[in-house]
Structures are given as C-alpha cells and as structure tokens.
Amino acid sequence: MLPILQVGDVLLSPDILTEYFCCDLEACGGECCIEGEAGAPITMEEIDHLEAVLAEVWDDLSPKARKVINREGVSTIDPEGDLVTTIVNGKDCVFTYYGDLDLPDGTHVGNCCLCATEKAFREGRTNWPKPISCYLYPIREKRLSNGTVALNYHRWKVCEQACKKGRELNLRVYEFLKDPLIRRFGADWYAELEELVGALKSQGLM
DSSP, X not given: OOOOEEETTEEEOTHHHHSBOOOOHHHHSSGGGTSSSSOOBOOHHHHHHHHHHHHHHGXXXXXXXXXXXXXXXXXXXXXXXXXXXXXXXXXXXXXXXXXXXXXXXXXXXXXXXXXXXXXXXXXXXXXXXOXXXXXXXXXXXXXXTTSOEEEEEOOOGGGHHHHHHHHHHTOBHXXXXXXXXXXXXXXXXXXXXXXXXXXXXXXXXX
16 A cells, blocks of 8 residues: 655645546436535636636526626625535536537537536637636545645545546546646646656556
8 A cells, every 4th residue: 555645845645546437427417516515616716717617608507507696796694604516406517508519539429417617619609618626536535734735545435437437448547637637736747656666566556
C-alpha cells in the first residue's frame, strides 16, 4: 500500500494512481449529475461563470430548474457548509439536461443526463465548460487547514461500471482525468505527476 503522495504542493491519495476508471455513459446515463443530496461543489469565481452563461443555457434547462434558479439562484450552502450548485427536488443539479449523446466510439446513448454548461461550451457558445469539481470527478479536492490542497478518489456505487471499463482499457484515474488535472494544476504539474508514476513503477511499487 502506497503512502500519501505529494506532487508540488498537492497531496494525493495513492489510489488516484492505482485504481482504474473511465466514465461509461452508456451504462450509467450520467447518474452522477442526478444522485446525491447536494449540488456540485463550486467556488465564488465559478458562481460568476455560471451566472454569466445562464442566458445561453437557459433554454436547455428544465422548467423546474428555471423555477429553482429564479427562486434561489445558481448556488446555495449545503448541510456541511460548502458552496454548491442548487438542485431540483433534492436531486438533479439545476444545470443538467436530458438528451441523446453520440460517443467517440460510435455508440449512441439516448436520454442521457448531461451538463448544459458543457454542452454550450462544446457548441462554441461559451468559453467556460463547467465547475472544476465536475470536471475532476471522481477526484474530490479538499483544502486543508494549513492551506494545502488534498486530492482524494471518491468511490461511488453509481460508478461501478466506470471502474470496470477503466480496467478493460487499462486506464488509471489520473490518466482518465489528464485534461481536467492540467486545467486545474497546469501541464508542468501533470508532467511531474507522470515522473512520480514512472519512479514508482521502476521501484516495483505500481
């Protein structure tokens, strides 16, 4: 069992390097945007982004989500005191929408739960995709009392098929999340992470 690892000033749970993961939307239908008792963790800066793209994504949102946003706004504080997106009926994030999706391998997924802000970004209508907490999932970021950032791998039953697909593709969590990790911490940081992985492999620890 590997100890807690560190890349730059970021602490990492070792299972981010050792566990397999690859989202399988065909199997789960985007359930991570639906299940749970709170919305997606966000920052104050991301509230500004969500409000800035709201007009662009408004037509993709459900009538119930629009009512929640009109009444409560795009964000709220969850029971643990964290800033999160508002949700509909204690379940769906207000920025979810349901639609068909064509995957890169040619698979067609019908009535999948997707992110309206990411849809607008992919269609070139906005220049901001979605909150970094969504982009990084299943990694969860936590800021410790000393200011250090810690990354943990969040295990969730709804992602069992993602773990299976990751094993089939021989794709680890950190590899699947390369783009969001680079978005969050930078390309140099990710290169340092890859160097750490290489060192661990050469020592027979991975």
